[in-house]
Amino acid sequence: MVIKIFWYIFGFSTIFFILINIPNSSGIGLSMNQNQLFNIKSNKLFMQQIIAFNVLIFLVLTVILLL
Numbered sequence: 001m002v003i004k005i006f007w008y009i010f011g012f013s014t015i016f017f018i019l020i021n022i023p024n025s026s027g028i029g030l031s032m033n034q035n036q037l038f039n040i041k042s043n044k045l046f047m048q049q050i051i052a053f054n055v056l057i058f059l060v061l062t063v064i065l066l067l
Contacts, residue, residue: 007061014054
């Protein structure tokens with residue numbers, strides 16, 4: 001029962017983080033300097049790592065629930 005709760009939490013959080021990570025077409029303007037651009041790339045990398053971790057835990061919990 002507890003594993004299923006974590007399964008739902010990681011499933012919904014994965015969907016939430018993917019929707020947050022979708023880039024906007026007007027996200028990067030010409031007025032941004034180089035430092036802000038690198039900061040955005042660093043934040044995107046961190047968000048992609050969180051998504052990958054959530055997907056991994058979701059798949060592990062799915063296998064555990066099937067056993």
